[in-house]
Amino acid sequence: MPLAKERQTPMRLPDRESHPVAGATKIQAGSLVVLDAGLAKPGHTATGLVSLGRAERTVDNTNGAAGEKRVEILRKRTFLxxxxxxxxxxxADVGKPCFVVDDETVAKTDGTGTRSPAGRVADVDPSGVWVEF
Structure with missing residues (x-):
């Protein structure tokens, strides 16, 4: 049915997402965040994970059930x-995928099939790896 009056249409920004956090989990601000079976967790070595981006704030769900809290993710950016x-x-790996080791570390390879992709390598410098999500 067409609008009869103005409305405030809900909006999501393309570079921000919010995801439910796994139970018994704490995600630190600035960490690489992954989805594991639909729930947000700090990056870790495992297969089948979906890399999301960087956590905007610390979310402590260590005493909560799965989905009790949500974490805001910043994406469509490049993070170190x-x-x-x-x-x-x-x-030489710029433009190629890199792989999640933990919530602050990436690697060149999938660790013989043990790591999930983190994102695309945008640059490498003495400070680390710039990863585009």
């Missing part, structure tokens, strides 16, 4: 993460 010394991303 640590480079795993044992499997380093190199400048």
């Amino acid at each position: 993460f640590s480079n795993l010394e044992a499997d380093p991303v190199a400048l």
